[in-house]
Amino acid sequence: MKIIVCVKQVPDTSGKVAVNPDGTLNRASMAAITNPDDLNAVEAALVLKEQTGAEIIVVSMGPPPAEGMLREVMARGVDRAILVSAREFGGSDTYATSQILAAAIDTIGVEKDDIVMCGRQAIDGDTAQVGPQIAEKLGLPQVSYAAEITKDGDTITVKRMLEDGYMTIKVKTPCLITCIKELNTPRYMSVGGVFECYSKPYEIFDYNTLKDHRFIDKDTIGLSGSPTNILTSFTPPQKGAGMMLEGADKATCEKLAGIMAAKHMI
DSSP states (O other): OEEEEEOOEEEOTTSOOOBOTTSSBOGGGSOEEEOHHHHHHHHHHHHHHHHHOOEEEEEEESOGGGHHHHHHHHTTTOOEEEEEOOGGGTTOOHHHHHHHHHHHHHHHOOOTTOEEEEESOOTTTOOOOHHHHHHHHHTOOEEEEEEEEEEETTEEEEEEEETTEEEEEEEESSEEEEEOGGGOOOOOOOHHHHHHTTTSOEEEEOHHHHTTSTTOOTTSSTTTTOSOOOOOOOOOOOOOOOOOOOOOSHHHHHHHHHHHHHTTOO
C-alpha cells in the first residue's frame, strides 16, 4: 500500500507579499514554508502508516530549492520524495498544475490499495482546486474537507466538515482525500529523522521524464498554457492600528456609540 501526498512550498504570507509585473508572486523576495494544510495531509498519512505499514511518497511541484522543504517532510517520517521541476512547468495555474501532478502520480502508479492525499488548499492561492482536479484526471473517487479518517480494509470512512455540520462518506481505495487543519496536529521533525532524511530516496521528475505522458502538452502547461489569466494584482495596504476601549460601563458604551455614529457606522 502506498500513500502519495501532494505538498507545496509556499511564500510566508504573514509578512509583506510581493507581486511581479506579470501578476505572479515574487517568491524569491519572501520566506518559504510548507503549506499548512499539506502538513495535515502528511500527518494523516503518517498515522495510517503506523496502522498499516504503508509507504509514504510526497510529491511537490516547484523550483529546485524546494528540496529543503521535502527533506524536512521526510524528517517527519515520510519514506520517499519526488520533486517535479522544470522551466516548462513554471507559472502554471491550477488546471496546468493538476495536469502535471496527475502525470507525476500516474507515473509513480496508483494501485488498488493506494490513497492520494492533498491539503485542502494552498495559502498562496486559496482555490482548493488542485486536489479535486487531480482526482478527476486520474479517475479517482474523491472526498474533500476531511476532518476524520478511518481505514478498514479497502474502505475509507471520512468525516467531512461542512459549513453547517458534518457529512460521513465511505469510499473504496484507490481514492483521493483532501485534508483540513481540524483533522490533526502535525508532528515535529525528530532528531533521528533529520539525520535519516538525507539517506532517503529523493528524485526529480523534469520535463523529459513526463513529456510523453498523455496529460503533458505544451499548450496546457506552464504560464502560456494556463487558461486562467490575471488581469491585475496588487499588495493591499496594511491596516492602521485599531482603537481599544476598556470597560463595560455605561460611559464606555456611550463613547463607543458616539465614535461609531461619527464614522456613520450606525
